[in-house]
Amino acid sequence: MCGAPVQGQNLPAGVDAEKETVITGKVVGASGDAIGxxxxxxxxxxxxxxxxxxxxxxxxxxxxxxxxxxxxxxxSASGNGQSTVSPQGAGVHEVTITVGA
Known part of the structure; x- marks a missing residue:
């Protein structure tokens, strides 16, 4: 089992998105359903x-x-996928990864 922390979309208290570079997103299947x-x-x-x-x-x-x-x-068990993102500064940068497509 991996020791990586489970994630959510809400930023933790005390995180200033104007000073931090945050890459956030969602993993979805080919049909658009979320893949947890x-x-x-x-x-x-x-x-x-x-x-x-x-x-x-x-x-x-x-x-x-x-x-x-x-x-x-x-x-994931549903397949693999990847996306690229190129944040140039602070802020929340969103990306969607489609797996099994």
Whole structure:
């Protein structure tokens, strides 16, 4: 079992989205239904593993990262998928990952 924390869309108290770079999103299946329990990995611009979380029951996930180019990859029993995101500064940056498509 992975020790990655389960995620949700609400930011924790005390997080200032104007000062933090937050990558958040949802894991969905080909039909658009949420995929909970997927392992979501954050990879840097060279493809190196940086972090991993477990998507919530509603498919939500969240990472705190630096500005730059990132790949967000989801691994689940329903399939795998990935998306890229390139936040250039602080704020909440959303991405959807479709798996099994």
């Amino acid at each position: 329990g997927a392992y979501v990995r954050l990879l840097d611009s060279t493809g190196e593993f940086t972090a991993e979380v477990v998507a919530s029951g509603s498919g939500d996930f969240r990472f705190f990262a630096a500005p730059g180019d990132w790949t967000v990859r989801a691994l």
